[in-house]
Amino acid sequence: MKILVPVKRVVDYNIKPRVKADGSGVETAGVKMSMNPFDEIAVEEAVRLREKGAASEVVVVSVGVQQAQDTLRTALAMGADRAILVLSDESPEPLAVAKVLKKLVDKEEPSLVILGKQAIDDDMNATGQMLAGFLGWGQGTFASKVELAEGRARVSREVDGGTEEVSLSLPAIITADLRLNEPRYASLPNIMKAKKKPLETLQAADLGVDMTPRLTVVSVAEPTERKAGIKLDSVAELVEKLRNEAKVI
């Protein structure tokens, strides 16, 4: 059984994003980029399934610029077997990414696609669900636990009021939430080994997918900053302020 894991290159989660002065977007030039944290979790889950013998191959794919290679190498160092880079100029919208992934699924025929639940740059939380829609497959989104048995995936999902269990027939789509697992760090020998693993490069245009965005970014602005308030010396003072100044209690 093959597992496909799409991974995205994003601004590292430790970096505080800065809006460009001309309001056209967020500054990414010269900023540290890393694998989307949810995608690390997705890769980890896939690699564990292979290590347990539940899967035979883990293929990682990224849609984006040439530098997304680095992200794919990281995934290979974590234990993925093979990588595909689909080159596309701009960072494409989930609609286009899902269409590209659909083409790759048709070709690779995986039994499971594990994605991150959201990318921390654009926070769309959409790609996995859209891919599931295009394929007509079942979707286990926001997964905190995945068990495979008898041609089905049992998925625990983090929902607003608690945890939900669904059972999906395979092939299926899973999107990883934070508590699915704790991703490993790639060891130095594995980073070296990853350099020799196969990485295939395709052009989005060659797959026959229209990458034209449907959303035009009119402007990007900084939110109004909250100002730091005051530090108080006692609980009595705090209660007094909350009652008489802020009037919230």
Next chain:
Amino acid sequence: MTALVLLDHEGGQIRKAALSAVAAATKLGDVHVLVTGDAAVVLAAVSIAGVSKVLHAADARYAHDLAEPLAALVASLAGGYDHIVAAAGAFGKNVLPRTAALLDVQPIPDVISIESADTFVRPIYAGNALATVRSSDAKKLLTIRSAAFDPAPAKGGSATVETLPGVDSPEVSRFEGVQLSTSDRPELESARVVVSGGRGMQSEEKFHTLDPLADVLGAALGASRAAVDSGFVPNECQVGQTGKIVAPDLYMAFGISGAIQHLAGMKDSRVIVAVNKDPDAPIFQVADYGVVGDLFEIVPQLVNALKK
């Protein structure tokens, strides 16, 4: 123009966030709502102010809000609507993007402001930037941040009801069960006061230090990811970029450092109080009132002072 709102509900109650989605949709035109399963919810939905029609998907296949049948149903209804809207919670984020794929539309998640019928504002990068985007799709599929729109009044409307037949879709998923947290406290996303704890709470047992405080304030309990990951409280308490987005009148953070991912979920609160033993904790940069000290001393003092 007419908008269709997917009205999510839990335990026979319409979620407050869904009422915020209705309020947002009224800015776009006439509003119809879609209710799955529960007939009691239909009775409540007809009186929501601003709603002219309630579509009831009574078929058993919709009883558990599985995305696969539901997206197929919504896509089949899409012809009559310019906008399809849901609250930006686990339900909307599960169903709406799948529906969007079926309609070949790029969805617009987490809308905090509606500028016009095709232009919307949404936070990106954990709320560190606000993007104004214009959609060229013929239909717009949106999820709405409830903190940004006051809920539509639950009373005052008198909608008509139409019962929908089931629509065919592949049977690829099965509902197996749900564990909902049972709590007498208010819902986190709509509570007026939220009392939150972080890693500084130390343990599941010690997290209960916050209970008496939440009791006197009638507050919902929230938490940082670190507190949830450490097993102090269940996942549905998480506030932040990947948890719930809250904007109460009063947010009190105890033993929370203030990572940007946490701030993303609470920095639009009206008044923020932080208690932390580290005077340099970043949470103080957004707090209106800060107290530096040991929370295990401060919380009991606070409870006593509030009881007076």
